[in-house]
Amino acid sequence: MSDQWLTIRRELHKIPEIGFKEFKTQQYLLNYIHSLPQEHITVETWRTGIFVFVEGTVGNKTIAYRTDIDGLPIEENTELEYASEHDGYMHACGHDFHMTIALGALTDIVIKRPKDHALFLFQPAEEGPGGAEPMLQSEPMKTYSPDAIFALHIDPKLPVGTVSSKPGLLFANTSELFIDFRGKGGHAAYPHETKDMIMAASTFNIQLQQIVSRMRDPLKPAVVTLGKMQAGTVQNIIAEHARVEGTIRTIHPDSMQLIKDGIERILSGIETRFDCETSVDYGANYYMVHNDEGLVGQFKKSLEGTSIHYVDAPEAMTGEDFGYFLKEIPGFMFWLGVDSPYGLHHSKLNPNEDAISVGIEAVTGTIRSV
Ligand SMILES: [Zn+2]
Ligand SMILES: [Zn+2]
Numbered sequence: 001m002s003d004q005w006l007t008i009r010r011e012l013h014k015i016p017e018i019g020f021k022e023f024k025t026q027q028y029l030l031n032y033i034h035s036l037p038q039e040h041i042t043v044e045t046w047r048t049g050i051f052v053f054v055e056g057t058v059g060n061k062t063i064a065y066r067t068d069i070d071g072l073p074i075e076e077n078t079e080l081e082y083a084s085e086h087d088g089y090m091h092a093c094g095h096d097f098h099m100t101i102a103l104g105a106l107t108d109i110v111i112k113r114p115k116d117h118a119l120f121l122f123q124p125a126e127e128g129p130g131g132a133e134p135m136l137q138s139e140p141m142k143t144y145s146p147d148a149i150f151a152l153h154i155d156p157k158l159p160v161g162t163v164s165s166k167p168g169l170l171f172a173n174t175s176e177l178f179i180d181f182r183g184k185g186g187h188a189a190y191p192h193e194t195k196d197m198i199m200a201a202s203t204f205n206i207q208l209q210q211i212v213s214r215m216r217d218p219l220k221p222a223v224v225t226l227g228k229m230q231a232g233t234v235q236n237i238i239a240e241h242a243r244v245e246g247t248i249r250t251i252h253p254d255s256m257q258l259i260k261d262g263i264e265r266i267l268s269g270i271e272t273r274f275d276c277e278t279s280v281d282y283g284a285n286y287y288m289v290h291n292d293e294g295l296v297g298q299f300k301k302s303l304e305g306t307s308i309h310y311v312d313a314p315e316a317m318t319g320e321d322f323g324y325f326l327k328e329i330p331g332f333m334f335w336l337g338v339d340s341p342y343g344l345h346h347s348k349l350n351p352n353e354d355a356i357s358v359g360i361e362a363v364t365g366t367i368r369s370v
Contacts, residue, residue, distance in 0.1 A: 005104050005357070009096055013080075015084075016090050017070065019070050020125050029099065029122055030045070030050065046140055047124060050120075050121075051119065051121060052119070052120040054120070057113050059117045063117070063118055063149075063366075063367050063370050065105060065150060065366075066123055066149060066150075066325060067095070067120070067122055067151065069126075070095060070127050071091045072093055072127055074092045074345065078348055078349070078350050092349050093349075094153065094154035097355070101360050104359075104360035106118075108364045118367050119146050126320075128176075132321040132324040136324050148330055148331050152334050152363065153334075154338040156341075156344060158311075159337045160338060160354045161308060163311075163336055164335045165335065167296045167297070169289070170315060170320075170333055171286075171317075173319070174319030176285070177246040177248055177281075178244075180241065181242040182278075184240060187236070187237065197232075198231045198232060198242055200276050203273070208224055209224065221317075222249065222255050222259060224247075225246050228243075228246070229242070251315075267280060284321075286319040286324070287326075291326070296332050298370050302366055302370070320333065336355055337355060
């Protein structure tokens with residue numbers, strides 16, 4: 001693989017930035033994009049993202065490729081010489097790989113222009129608060145109005161040289177969940193004069209799991225997980241505030257609404273019973289990733305005669321911002337094998353860089369064949 005892509009990946013890896021704060025990243029990408037021949041390309045920024053339109057030689061349709069560009073608030077623990085220079089932040093989800101692959105594919109497409117137009121989307125804030133939905137509604141997106149869109153995500157569990165996808169559902173509908181409980185705290189020995197928010201939050205937690213077991217259609221899979229709970233100050237004061245944080249995942253979009261309605265009903269019961277106030281915030285919500293059958297078929301076909309190996313992917317309860325694009329534009333997402341012992345969002349994630357050239361080949365091949 002050319003040293004150029006290694007250098008770019010490592011330089012991007014050093015400067016992870018979180019959603020809508022990708023200022024250095026955007027500038028880095030723009031510097032590179034401006035170094036390419038400009039005759040047939042149009043570059044437009046959108047917030048901290050970028051659109052690059054490449055005019056095709058014939059131009060009957062427009063094929064879009066989207067990369068996410070944000071990092072995560074995770075302290076890197078890889079001890080690599082090109083580890084993050086931003087304390088407390090890391091490209092722990094491989095978006096540095098995704099961007100490098102996008103620049104590699106863009107370069108190839110600019111130099112050997114395909115017959116159809118290509119649109120490269122550098123999308124901010126995939127990890128949160130969610131950049132896909134506003135980018136989809138943006139003016140440049142309406143102007144370019146692509147006929148198809150696709151994206152990839154690195155997969156640490158797959159070997160290098162392998163990609164995987166599936167027609168239909170790939171990733172679930174997801175929503176974050178943040179709930180605050182507030183009541184009157186007080187002395188631990190006088191519970192009758194207080195409203196105990198640890199009891200309120202604990203009661204909520206137990207009732208919450210009954211939504212999935214008792215309210216949801218058993219044929220419509222769903223998961224509700226609380227991953228964090230915080231309350232109180234010291235052992236002898238009844239807590240006046242408790243907070244729980246979690247996530248909801250469903251295979252069907254209607255189950256998501258059903259679960260949120262259930263949460264709100266439980267909370268109104270908690271308010272009555274514990275004489276407290278509650279507030280709920282759903283944070284980032286991602287629409288399911290539903291792959292177009294025909295386009296996945298064409299993608300598989302584009303890999304024939306290459307050294308890239310295709311395997312069928314299972315559907316997963318993970319979420320991906322990209323689903324919003326697929327709600328309105330036919331397209332698909334695929335996994336790119338990067339063979340790392342540590343998973344996505346792990347502080348030791350270290351994807352194999354040999355996968356970058358595989359990614360570039362798969363993306364350019366798709367743009368040229370879809
Ligand atoms: Zn991620
Ligand atoms: Zn990611």
